[in-house]
Amino acid sequence: xxxxxxxxxxxxxxxxxxxxxxxxDRTAVDFLAAGLAAGEQVWYVADRPPAEPPDGFRGPxxxxxxxxxxxxxxxxxxxxxxxxxxxxxMRRALAEGYTGLRVAADTTxxxxxxxxxxxxxxxxxxxxxxxxxxPIAGMCGFDRAALTASALASIACLHPQSNxxxxxxxxLYAGPESMVLTGELDPTGRDVFAGVLDRxxxxxxxxxxxxxxxxxxxxxxxxxxxLEEYAARRDAIAVLRTPLTAAxxxxxxxxxxxxxxxxxx
Amino acid sequence: xxxxxxxxxxxxxHEALCYSSPEELLAVGLPFLIDxxxxxxxxxxxxxxxxxxxxxxxxxxxxxxxxxxxxxxxxRPTSAIRAYRQMLSGHVERGAxxxxxxGELPPAALGATWDSWARYESAVNRAYDEFPxxxxxxxxxxxxxxxxxxxxxxxHPHAATADGRHLASGTYTDPVDYLARDALAPDDPMMAEPxxxxxxxxxxxxxRRAVHRVDGGRLSADDLDDLVVAxxxxxxxxxxxxxxxxxxxxxxGPDRMVATVTDGGAGPKDPFAGLLPATEDSAGGRGLWIAYxxxxxxxxxxxxxxxxxxxxxxxxNFTLVPH
Numbered sequence: 001x002x003x004x005x006x007x008x009x010x011x012x013x014x015x016x017x018x019x020x021x022x023x024x025d026r027t028a029v030d031f032l033a034a035g036l037a038a039g040e041q042v043w044y045v046a047d048r049p050p051a052e053p054p055d056g057f058r059g060p061x062x063x064x065x066x067x068x069x070x071x072x073x074x075x076x077x078x079x080x081x082x083x084x085x086x087x088x089x090m091r092r093a094l095a096e097g098y099t100g101l102r103v104a105a106d107t108t109x110x111x112x113x114x115x116x117x118x119x120x121x122x123x124x125x126x127x128x129x130x131x132x133x134x135p136i137a138g139m140c141g142f143d144r145a146a147l148t149a150s151a152l153a154s155i156a157c158l159h160p161q162s163n164x165x166x167x168x169x170x171x172l173y174a175g176p177e178s179m180v181l182t183g184e185l186d187p188t189g190r191d192v193f194a195g196v197l198d199r200x201x202x203x204x205x206x207x208x209x210x211x212x213x214x215x216x217x218x219x220x221x222x223x224x225x226x227l228e229e230y231a232a233r234r235d236a237i238a239v240l241r242t243p244l245t246a247a248x249x250x251x252x253x254x255x256x257x258x259x260x261x262x263x264x265x
Numbered sequence: 266x267x268x269x270x271x272x273x274x275x276x277x278x279h280e281a282l283c284y285s286s287p288e289e290l291l292a293v294g295l296p297f298l299i300d301x302x303x304x305x306x307x308x309x310x311x312x313x314x315x316x317x318x319x320x321x322x323x324x325x326x327x328x329x330x331x332x333x334x335x336x337x338x339x340x341r342p343t344s345a346i347r348a349y350r351q352m353l354s355g356h357v358e359r360g361a362x363x364x365x366x367x368g369e370l371p372p373a374a375l376g377a378t379w380d381s382w383a384r385y386e387s388a389v390n391r392a393y394d395e396f397p398x399x400x401x402x403x404x405x406x407x408x409x410x411x412x413x414x415x416x417x418x419x420x421h422p423h424a425a426t427a428d429g430r431h432l433a434s435g436t437y438t439d440p441v442d443y444l445a446r447d448a449l450a451p452d453d454p455m456m457a458e459p460x461x462x463x464x465x466x467x468x469x470x471x472x473r474r475a476v477h478r479v480d481g482g483r484l485s486a487d488d489l490d491d492l493v494v495a496x497x498x499x500x501x502x503x504x505x506x507x508x509x510x511x512x513x514x515x516x517x518g519p520d521r522m523v524a525t526v527t528d529g530g531a532g533p534k535d536p537f538a539g540l541l542p543a544t545e546d547s548a549g550g551r552g553l554w555i556a557y558x559x560x561x562x563x564x565x566x567x568x569x570x571x572x573x574x575x576x577x578x579x580x581x582n583f584t585l586v587p588h
Contacts, residue, residue, distance in 0.1 A: 246490035
């Protein structure tokens with residue numbers, strides 16, 4: 001089941017982890033069908049076309065795109081270049097009269113090794129940022145058998161929608177003004193949170209890394225310390241905008257100097 | 266140069282002042298404060314109520330004695346340790362050769378939560394020993410229960426007398442031994458009833474959701490947030506360092522919530538666990554310290570096969586039942 005953790009829908013970007021390839025197929029077909037109904041150009045990116053494409057997928061708005069046609073052969077992305085590829089494809093789709101671009105891709109080959117995963121996580125954030133401001137929607141599929149639990153959690157946490165349930169309890173994704181942090185940050189997410197911060201590189205604006213945590217429901221001292229260490233590496237102040245009153249008390253208890261908690265209603 | 270009975274020695278001079286009248290309090294307290302100011306030592310009063318008023322009224326105007334609000338300093342034992350350590354560090358950095366404090370716990374601390382304050386009085390013998398500190402901890406023998414006074418003698422190495430002498434306490438017990446004993450805290454009467462919710466081997470996330478569910482809007486947002494933090498940390502420690510099964514039980518009353526977390530282990534080996542700031546590499550130490558900082562009462566108890574931490578959010582000073 002795909003769960004949407006966004007406090008308010010901004011963009012469609014979902015993670016579909018599958019053990020059975022037909023789960024990817026079915027989820028992708030539903031995802032793309034919604035795009036066709038909305039007048040978007042839709043791409044199915046995988047090593048082979050869907051087993052049973054519905055009738056609606058026979059028109060010009062639907063394209064099957066082999067994985068090798070859009071992603072590098074060695075699976076190591078150039079994050080900026082890859083994000084730009086889809087942005088340009090979206091512009092062409094708009095020029096052709098579509099309302100946007102919607103891509104369902106099996107991206108397992110881009111996240112198998114450590115080097116691939118590092119680049120992929122950065123790319124996820126960049127393309128997610130495009131999705132917030134432009135009519136691009138994406139669904140990223142992952143074969144569970146090919147990824148470690150930690151790699152899968154790192155990928156899933158960067159998607160506002162995911163079918164990974166409680167496997168990772170927090171989400172960190174692009175928002176209209178700053179990155180959005182939702183869910184719960186506890187010991188189970190400690191290493192993943194620290195790891196994705198390093199790879200994603202949230203923007204520093206006027207010396208501050210702002211995280212919109214208005215829908216964060218729990219944060220522990222480990223996550224705040226990870227944030228402190230990360231902000232120090234970026235020579236910045238991390239600003240956590242959250243209604244959680246315990247967050248400010250923990251920051252004071254721990255004597256953190258690079259995390260500032262701003263209370264929200 | 267350090268003045269008074271600790272002259273020539275380093276560290277903490279921790280003295281009890283058990284008084285039986287306002288006159289006795291003033292007879293010892295006033296010279297303690299005036300001599301401190303005259304010696305140029307930071308000299309403070311951390312008391313509330315009549316005791317503070319009596320000292321304030323008797324001290325000369327502009328005496329140089331600083332009055333802290335007793336009630337806020339002594340909100341929670343571990344918060345008091347943290348606040349005092351910060352303050353003492355500041356005085357030492359500014360060149361103080363001795364700091365004098367006369368303090369008195371609010372009356373509520375001598376009731377249902379006394380066990381945690383007794384542990385505080387014991388733990389500070391170590392927690393403040395890096396500072397040139399002389400404190401007089403005032404207890405009014407007219408209103409302080411006898412078992413509390415016995416704990417005072419066990420936790421203060423020195424005792425001031427009304428006629429100006431400084432005696433060694435015959436029953437003083439080293440904190441390592443004192444803190445290793447189980448707390449003798451009265452049961453919360455709420456716990457005589459079955460818990461509102463019981464979970465076996467919950468994940469921390471399930472434990473947090475259970476606290477929210479049982480709270481049902483009883484606690485303030487701050488108290489609820491803090492209890493959730495404490496329960497999450499204690500369950501995390503039990504799962505990681507204890508032995509199965511870990512059992513979380515929750516009770517809710519009109520003015521408070523009680524959570525107990527029991528596991529089959531022996532609990533932390535460090536007798537100061539939870540009371541003093543822990544380093545990141547001590548097993549679960551920082552999480553436990555945060556739990557102690559986050560709720561109004563923490564009680565640790567052991568049986569032959571179990572270790573239990575009881576956490577109370579909201580009003581921990583329930584009316585004592587006879588025991």
